Amino acid sequence: MNQIVLGIIIAFIFIGLILFFCVILIRLYFNKIKKYTKLLHQKDLDFQKTITQTVIETQEQVLNNISQDLHDDAGQQLTYINFQIENMKLDSLELEKKLDPVSQSLGHLSKSIRSISHALNSQLLLQQDVIKAIETEIIRLQKNNKVDIKYSFEEIVFKKFDDNEKIIIYRIFQECISNIFKHAKASTMSILITTNPDFKMIIADNGKGFDSSDKKNKLSLGLLNMINRANSIDYILEVESQIGSGTKIILSENKRI
Structure with missing residues (x-):
């Protein structure tokens, strides 16, 4: 009788050990799957960031080329036209008053093209503070009478941005x-x-x-491009909008608000 009881106890212990090892193996297996899934997810994120970065670099190169063309070609053409007008004004005093408004318009257009050229050129952007660059662009935009632009900047301590942050923040x-x-x-x-x-x-x-919950709207307004840009520097871009109630876009660092 004692041998039967002892055999049953040993059997239960053996079964318990088997179950224990099975649980350990299952946990190890799931942990391995979890780590592998996390690794795949990270690789996918890294791959997406690499693609996004490549697209951004290509876009920046195109913008730099446009900036250079505006500065070299359009700027020089306007200078030449203005030079011709000034010569016409010297040749004929009667035309001076009529051509003065044209000269002024050309001067304003030349300044606008120069400002746009600077805004498109990332190399010029990298040489200055991104906040100051935004302020300069806002001042230019405030001359547009169609939209009343209000601007507020709160800075307690100076924040330094790296080159990628400068470009992405400004482009967004x-x-x-x-x-x-x-x-x-x-x-x-x-x-x-x-x-x-x-x-x-x-x-x-x-x-x-x-x-803002409609993905088609996000795509049509270029929001997907902005979201990808923000993700490339580990920032977060959020959109709050309702039909008839305007839109709010929030670009934030590190955490959601």
Whole structure:
């Protein structure tokens, strides 16, 4: 009888050990799958970032080329035209008053082209503070009477941006502004930038808005491109919009708000 009981106990212990080792093996297997899945996900993220970075670099090269063409070709053509007009004014005093407005218009156009050329050139952007570059562009845009632009910048401590951050932040700013002028039909726009405790840029308008949950709308407004740009520097871009209630775009560092 005692031998039977002892045999049963040994059998239970043996079965228990088998189950214990099975549980350990299953846990090890699942941990291995989890690590492998995480590794694949990270590789996929890295691959996506590499593609995004390549696209961004290509876009920047195209913009730099356009900037150079504007500066060298269009700028020189305007200078030559203005030179001809000035000669005509010297040759005929009667034409001077008539040609003065043309000269002034050419001067304004030349300044605008120079500003646009500088805004497109990433090399010039890298040589200055990105916040100052945004402020300069806002001052230029405020001359447009169609949209009332309000700007606020809050900086407690100076924040230094690396080259990629400068380019991406500025390009996202440009894309937002372009979308508002082209699509929003807004009368007012507000731009808030803060660096405390982390960088955050909020661009809001009172335009027609759209359904921000509709992926087709995001694609049509170029938001997917901005989101990819933000992800490439580990920033987060959020969109809040409703039809008839305007749009708010938030670019933030490190954390969602």
